[in-house]
Amino acid sequence: MRSYAIGDIHGHLDKLLEVQDRVAADKAQVGDRYAPVVHLGDFVDRGPDSAGVLTHLARGVAAGAPWVLMKGNHDRLMRLFLYEDPRPDPARPGVIWLDRSVGGRETLASYGIDVSPDVPIAEIHAQALARVPQDHVDLLDALKPGFRYGGVFFCHAGILPGVALEAQIEDDLIWIRDLFHMDRRDHGALIVHGHTPIKAVTHYGNRVNLDTGAAYGGPLSAVVIEGGAVFVLTEDGRRPLLPKGR
Template sequence: MRSYAIGDIHGQLARLRAAHALIAADRARVGDDAAPVVHLGDYVDRGPNCRGVLDHLVQGLAAGQPWILLRGNHDRFMQYYLRPGCPPEPARPDLDWLAPSVGGRETLTSYGVETGMYPDRAALHAAAMRAVPDSHKALLDALLPCYRRGDVFFCHAGIRPGVPLADQVEDDLIWIRGEFLDDPRDHGVLVVHGHTPVARVTHYGNRVDLDTGAGYGGPVSAVVIEGREVFLLTPEGREPVTPKGAA
């Protein structure tokens, strides 16, 4: 069972297009136009062209691309900011989407909303509501918390170990780190996730991390998964991603 997956994007439209081009080249080699492409979330924040990324995704879905779009924590930040009253991200009310460490200001700038030009947060929020197209708001609302295909479970951040997959909650699926990253047990599926940056796509045996730091200038990585075998897509073709410590 073949699936493609793309890690965190963070407004890097050119790198997202390059990842899709690598997938198209692999499809041409194996003769497969139907295998889904699972995007692991974090489409916005920090990078230069968040609007362009959401435009690209909206257009691809409208054209019938077999794309699965999952929700990342940064996407939920934006989703909640664009609601009436500008509520905080529910799992992290201590974090402000417009804080420099989060990256919401870069997202608004990509829509032509310069955050320093408004007298208060209410005026800035009103400008953001006008600038972000309804199609982008609808896309954010339609993102999936997770996706399973065969023996592979896709989510943005990870799962709560020991909790059945059907009972996982979105706060964990888009935010969890230590409890999941440090757990070596077999989860019954191969968990493919992003959220925690690594230098290169890394297979830990029970999970595979695809976040290669696009939010900090790194690449947007794409893989193809055959059963539970993982291959990084490169301009030269497939490169096996083997579990750490495997011979």
């Protein structure tokens, strides 16, 4: 079974289009139009064009592209802000979407919303409700916390070790870090995730991390997985990705 995955996008439409072109080129070479292309979440925040990313993804899904869109923690934070009564993330109530470190203001600015420091939060919220299109909200509502395809399990952040894949909860799938990263056991499937920026796509044996820091000026990365083998998609085609230490 063949599948593709793309790491954390964070509002970089240009980088997304570039890696989707790499995926399309690989699909054309192997003659496979239908293999799923899993986008690992964090579509918004920090980058310059979150609105453009969501528009592009919504159009592709509507056109029948074989894309699977995972939910990231930043995507959930955005959706929670877009309720009539904005609410904190129940798993991280201290994380404020409009704080500088999170990136929500950059996302709203991409919709033409005035997010200047002197604008009251209530006014920013009212602008957001008026300007974020309904199809973007619908897209955020439709994101998947986890997706299994053959021997691979895709999610944004990781899984809680020792819990069956079908019993994982969304809070862990979009937020977990250390407990998952430190666990070396076989999870019953290869876990493909993002969420934690690293310098290069890395295969740890039981998991593959695709977040190469697009949010902070790094590249956006993509892989193809087939027959248990993982390949990074580069400008020059596939590059085998072996588990560390092999």
